Amino acid sequence: MFTVELYARVRRAVMAEGLSRREAARRFGVHRNTITKMLQYSVPPGYRRRERPISKKLGPYMAWIDKVLADDRLVHAKQRHTAQRIFERLRDEEGFSGGYTIVREYVAQAQLRSREMFIPLSHRPGNAQADFGEADAYIAGRKVRFHYFCMDLPHSDGCFVKAYPAETAEAFCDGHVAAFAFFGGVPQSILYDNTRLAVARIVKGGERLRSQMFAELQSHYLFADRFGRPGKGNDKGKVEGLVGYVRRNFMTPLPVAESFEALNARFLDACTKRRRAILRGQSTPIGERMQADMAAFLPAPPAPYDACHKVATRVSSMALVRYRNNDYSVPMRFGHREVLAKGYVDRVEIVCGGETIAVHARSYGKAEFIYNPLHYLALLEHKSRALDQAAPLDDWRLADCVHRLRRLMEARMGNSGRREFIQVLRLMEDFHQHQVEQAVAEALRLGAISFDAVKMLLLARLENRPARLDLTFYPYLPAATVGATDPRAYLGLVAGASVIAGVMDSNAGGRHDHLA
Structure with missing residues (x-):
């Protein structure tokens, strides 16, 4: 290996001083061909092999190894061959007699050659990318695994994040609606992976058939959709990077919140604060660069999209409607009727x-029953014997005064008392529960144990007037007797007052004489 100093001396002698190559070879003691190479390179180029060396032992098996590695690209990443496994198969199936090291080195070089290369991209204003991520948090004191929707604006790096209990179609659409409201407009196009939430099926030629709900969302906001190659997350690298950034910065350490609403308020604040950041390679904050995005956005429609999943179904004989493997109650009068169940992120409307x-x-559980006790009271009024075994009432929290009212009604009136107690409960169909409980407490204080009394006291309280109870309906209340006044008693009272006044005057005169 010749030094850089020798290269410099040879090149100066030939190229500057005009020495011939033959003389230079004789002066410096090197071959003329070496002088020619030194004139081509200013520094020693190092050893360069013209072609890949072929191991005599491994050479016959290289094509077999290349085929195994090519087939691995079509299987699950966790079930691909390791170098050790390739070596074992070569030894057992192909009769390879060489060592593990040359196999490992060849596999490493082959994998390095097959790694994908990428072209840096520029992003025009007004476009977006969207994806879901997954993380853990403590919600209402319980550790839960939640999903979060991310939308990134590649031109400005503006971002939006919202957390959901599950990665569902309604969450996917609700995330778009919330993002558009946050950004103040609709991107011209949005890039996705081939999620089932948006793509129902990929048909021949790579055409995507949209899901029903996503098609409705797109028709409402009129943005164009674009999809990456199946299994290639790098096609939407901006939002993939945002998913990781959010997890590392917004969710580390694990977030603690009372509800998803509180958690999302924190995420929204974090997205807003991030607009002040100046990223590497940029000279202006994200917020300033977002102005170009917003100028290129489509205008938002007058009303937001109703982001819900709709299912046509029928009410069962127990006034239940099944939606996503859970049963929700409806009023009994709608039994056996055709209904539409609308599933939102936080509620179900029927x-x-x-x-x-x-x-x-x-x-978001499975095979759960979600009851509203008020839906069953009308039927319980006719089937009052089922009151103690009615499952919809099991978890109904009522004030102690309400349970006391029931005991008194049943003790005084038996079965009719139970039915009248259910009538009291039915007041909650039209009034707030705490208002009815206040009226019950007042009725107990007065000893007016009846549905009519509770209703009268409730209406009087709401109308801010005194209650006028007909006491003939409550014989157990203490009676007060007030007699009629005789006019002669009044005259006698006046006469008695005159006598008393005269006596007082005489007593006063005697006191004056004594003092004199």
Whole structure:
């Protein structure tokens, strides 16, 4: 290996001083061919092999190894061959007699040659990328695994994040609606992976058939959709990077929140604060660069999209409607009717004939029953014997005064008392529970144990007037007797007052004489 100093001396002698190559070879003691190479390179180029060396032992098996590695690209990443496994198969199946090291080195070089290369991209204003991520948090004191929707604006790096209990179609669409509201407009196009939430099926030629809900969302906001190659997350690298950034910066350490609403408020604040950041390679903050995005956005429609999953179904004989493997109650009068179940992220609404007949908090469990006790009271009034075994009433929290009212009613009136107690409960169909409980407590204080009394006291409290109870209906109340006044008694009272006054005057005169 010749030094850089020798290269410099040879090149100066030949190229500057005009020495011939033959003389230079004789002066410096090197071959003329070496002088020619030194004139071509200013520094020693190092050893360069013209072609890949072929191991005599491994050479016959290289094509077999290349085929195994090529086939691995079509299987699950965790079930691909390791160098050790390739060596074992070569030894057992192909009769390879060489060592493990040359196999490992060849596999490493082959994998390095097959690694994908990428072209840096520029992003025009007004476009977006969207994806879901997954993380853990403590919600209402319980550790839960949640999903979060991310939308990234590649031109400006503006971002939006919202957490959901599950990665569902309604969460996917609700994330778009919330992102558009946050950004103040609709991107011209959005890039996705081939998620089932948006793509129902990929047909011949790579054409995507959109899911029903995603097609409705797109028709409402009129943005164009674009999809990456199946299994190639790098096609939407911006939002993939955002998913990781959010997990590392917004969710480390594990977030603690009272509800998803509180957690999302924190994420929204973090996205807003990030607009002040100046990223590597940029000279202006994200917020300033977002102005170009917003100028290129499509205008938002007058009303947001109703982001819900709709299912046409029928009410069962127990006034239940099944949605996503859970049962939700409706009023008994809608039994056996055709209804529409609308699943939102946080609630389930049940509609019959254009009327919303029930609204429940959304459950993400399985085979659960979500009851509203008020839906069953009308039937319980006719089947009062089922009161103690009615499952919809099991978890109903009522004030102690309400349970005391029931005991008194049943003790005084028997079965009819139980039915009248259910009538008291039915007041909660039209009034707030705490208002009815206040009226019950007042009725107990007065000893007016009846449905009519509770209703009268409730209405009087709401109308801010004194209650006028007909006491003939409450014989157990203590009676007060007030007699009529005789006019002669009044005259006698006046006469008696005159006598008393005269006596007082005489007593006063005697005191004056004594003092004199």
